[in-house]
Amino acid sequence: GAGVSQSPSNKVTEKGKDVELRCDPISGHTALYWYRQSLGQGLEFLIYFQGNSAPDKSGLPSDRFSAERTGGSVSTLTIQRTQQEDSAVYLCASSPRGDTQYFGPGTRLTVL
């Protein structure tokens, strides 16, 4: 069956531009997570959606970062006015609630 997909797989942008990263979770999974993985670092939690509940945004590093999830399915992570320190791999995961998370392949963001 289809797993978690993310697009684009690679994104190169200039400092100050906005970017949108997309995540398509596994059908039927109510929970969706975004993480950031920087070189040599672990997984940094960004935001968590669960069903129709208000998202847990406690991991977003600044107000330049936002995310939405439409119709309980597809999610978009938006980074405004990108900075070089935003360069990282952004991973999305979905799960059937509090259980095993299934990860997408990630989007590698490079800010020049």
Place this chain on the structure above:
Amino acid sequence: AQSVTQLGSHVSVSEGALVLLRCNYSSSVPPYLFWYVQYPNQGLQLLLKYTSAATLVKGINGFEAEFKKSETSFHLTKPSAHMSDAAEYFCAVNPPGDDKIIFGKGTRLHILP
């Protein structure tokens, strides 16, 4: 707050030798525990998970982990390393009643020929 500690950001073992990756968690109540593996340029893949059944959990690719409540540990082992095991390994904990999973910082496993 819950936390996960992985001892050693890099571990090197010879091909055919025992693999031991260490993970300790902090929780007053036994949580669910996971090990994930990340191969180069890929997302994370579940290796195994502990959900309060058997304390010795067997996963894919010959890996297993043992939950030890007295030591708050969930170390990952494999009897004989293979070159294809070279990857980054993440231990993670799901505290009871919490939907989020907390990841450790990862251990990069190097296999020496």
